[in-house]
Amino acid sequence: MTEYDRILADLIKGLAPFTNGKTVTENTELVGDLDLDSLKIMELLLFVEDSFDISIPVSILPDVKTVGDLAKQVEKILGNA
Amino acid sequence: MGLFTKFDGLAAGRAELGALGIDPFAVKIEKIISPTEGIIHGRHTILAGTNNYLGLTFNPECIASARLALENEGTGTTGSRMANGSYSGHRNLEKELAAFYGKRDAIVFSTGYVANLGMISTLAGPGDVVLLDADCHACIYDGCRLGGAETIRFRHNDAEDLAKRLRRLGSRAAEALIVVEGIYSMLGDRAPLKEIVAVKREFGGYLMVDEAHSFGVLGERGCGLVEELGIMDDVDFIVGTFSKSLGCAGGFCVSNMPELDLIRYASRPYIFTASPAPATIASARQALRILESGKDLRQKLHDNAARLHAGLAALGYTLGGPPSPVVAVVLEGKVEALQFWDSLLKLGVYVNLMLPPATPNGVSLIRCSVSAAHTSEQIDAVCAAFAKLRTKA
Numbered sequence: 001m002t003e004y005d006r007i008l009a010d011l012i013k014g015l016a017p018f019t020n021g022k023t024v025t026e027n028t029e030l031v032g033d034l035d036l037d038s039l040k041i042m043e044l045l046l047f048v049e050d051s052f053d054i055s056i057p058v059s060i061l062p063d064v065k066t067v068g069d070l071a072k073q074v075e076k077i078l079g080n081a
Numbered sequence: 082m083g084l085f086t087k088f089d090g091l092a093a094g095r096a097e098l099g100a101l102g103i104d105p106f107a108v109k110i111e112k113i114i115s116p117t118e119g120i121i122h123g124r125h126t127i128l129a130g131t132n133n134y135l136g137l138t139f140n141p142e143c144i145a146s147a148r149l150a151l152e153n154e155g156t157g158t159t160g161s162r163m164a165n166g167s168y169s170g171h172r173n174l175e176k177e178l179a180a181f182y183g184k185r186d187a188i189v190f191s192t193g194y195v196a197n198l199g200m201i202s203t204l205a206g207p208g209d210v211v212l213l214d215a216d217c218h219a220c221i222y223d224g225c226r227l228g229g230a231e232t233i234r235f236r237h238n239d240a241e242d243l244a245k246r247l248r249r250l251g252s253r254a255a256e257a258l259i260v261v262e263g264i265y266s267m268l269g270d271r272a273p274l275k276e277i278v279a280v281k282r283e284f285g286g287y288l289m290v291d292e293a294h295s296f297g298v299l300g301e302r303g304c305g306l307v308e309e310l311g312i313m314d315d316v317d318f319i320v321g322t323f324s325k326s327l328g329c330a331g332g333f334c335v336s337n338m339p340e341l342d343l344i345r346y347a348s349r350p351y352i353f354t355a356s357p358a359p360a361t362i363a364s365a366r367q368a369l370r371i372l373e374s375g376k377d378l379r380q381k382l383h384d385n386a387a388r389l390h391a392g393l394a395a396l397g398y399t400l401g402g403p404p405s406p407v408v409a410v411v412l413e414g415k416v417e418a419l420q421f422w423d424s425l426l427k428l429g430v431y432v433n434l435m436l437p438p439a440t441p442n443g444v445s446l447i448r449c450s451v452s453a454a455h456t457s458e459q460i461d462a463v464c465a466a467f468a469k470l471r472t473k474a
């Protein structure tokens with residue numbers, strides 16, 4: 001299992017409270033598929049930040065569409081630490 | 082995707098308002114009568130959403146100073162201070178602001194928006210880090226974006242969350258720029274600045290406080306929340322605007338940092354826009370003198386704020402924060418807020434309607450701002466209008 005896969009698995013597990021029971025994969029879109037509004041996205045990010053003990057910069061948010069995008073960003077931030 | 086496709090959402094929003102027959106973004110003040118009254122839609126209206134905290138827009142001394150400058154120095158500077166030079170008023174105002182705050186120096190910008198843009202984008206560039214309160218004003222976010230620094234939000238008014246994020250930065254924390262506001266513009270709540278200063282002492286970093294809504298409002302002398310809490314020496318940069326308490330337009334930053342002057346030579350929003358017009362500078366200077374000369378206006382402002390806050394609380398409304406010159410009523414949904422705002426206007430009371438995403442936590446707000454120029458009767462009339470809508474609901 002690569003670092004990315006581990007992060008993705010953790011993310012998918014952590015996303016459960018935000019998904020209304022929908023199945024989540026790497027390609028699930030946060031806004032498009034999960035219907036998360038900006039407030040929910042903010043809550044989700046705070047949750048992800050705390051679970052990985054990182055801060056996600058505001059500027060990368062436009063690049064995050066899918067759960068996989070988010071996993072990639074988390075991996076990048078953890079790699080820089 | 083077409084150039085204008087991105088506006089589809091906006092167009093739909095505008096159409097929705099059109100269908101309701103309410104347009105809060107196209108209010109025309111047909112005649113402005115005083116700091117607290119105007120004619121809107123042909124109706125005499127109490128203005129309770131202007132941020133005209135000290136009510137100085139019609140102050141005879143400010144008008145006289147502005148008129149004199151207008152006649153002696155002309156209508157505009159026609160360029161930036163870097164290109165066209167500074168008028169004596171620009172530099173004098175900077176010296177007066179620095180003296181007022183007891184700081185080494187000040188820079189005057191063309192607006193408060195530009196002050197934040199000019200300071201933050203210049204201080205924090207690529208490779209630097211800015212930590213900002215999640216509820217910070219758009220111009221603080223925009224300053225971060227223009228500068229290109231790594232920008233990290235922390236939970237609103239949560240010093241512990243700030244500490245956590247500074248810890249995550251490791252050795253970079255010592256050079257990070259932390260940005261918060263004194264009074265937050267939407268809900269009127271204050272920053273826990275003492276706790277934030279304690280965190281800064283622990284981890285390092287530089288602290289900037291935007292006192293846009295607290296300059297002229299808080300503190301023994303009216304400097305703002307930083308003064309009220311006695312932490313002037315712990316705050317590295319104070320930003321403010323002339324557009325609210327001083328009743329004109331313009332912005333500033335004061336600081337003890339010897340490098341402040343260098344910011345001028347690197348700040349694009351300072352270099353590449355016209356400097357404030359002479360009349361604007363003259364009225365800002367006069368308003369600052371009035372602000373410095375006593376506490377009467379501040380006292381009146383706080384009495385009015387307390388009166389409105391108590392009145393609305395007694396009616397059972399959910400308010401955004403403790404008493405402050407910004408009194409925000411939290412409503413259920415967007416449409417309810419729109420209709421409420423429209424009904425208030427029809428009852429002769431103008432306030433601000435604030436809708437998500439511009440609001441914290443996605444709430445819909447009826448935002449009132451109180452002025453020292455409101456009479457007790459006007460405040461009571463505002464409360465009476467809210468009371469009428471309460472029984473209706």
Ligand SMILES: Cc1ncc(COP(=O)(O)O)c(C=O)c1O
Nearest residue numbers: 192193194218266293322324331
């Ligand atoms: C916190 C804050 N900073 C800055 C500004 C901008 O001030 P100005 O109107 O002078 O551009 C505002 C105004 O709304 C504000 O609320």
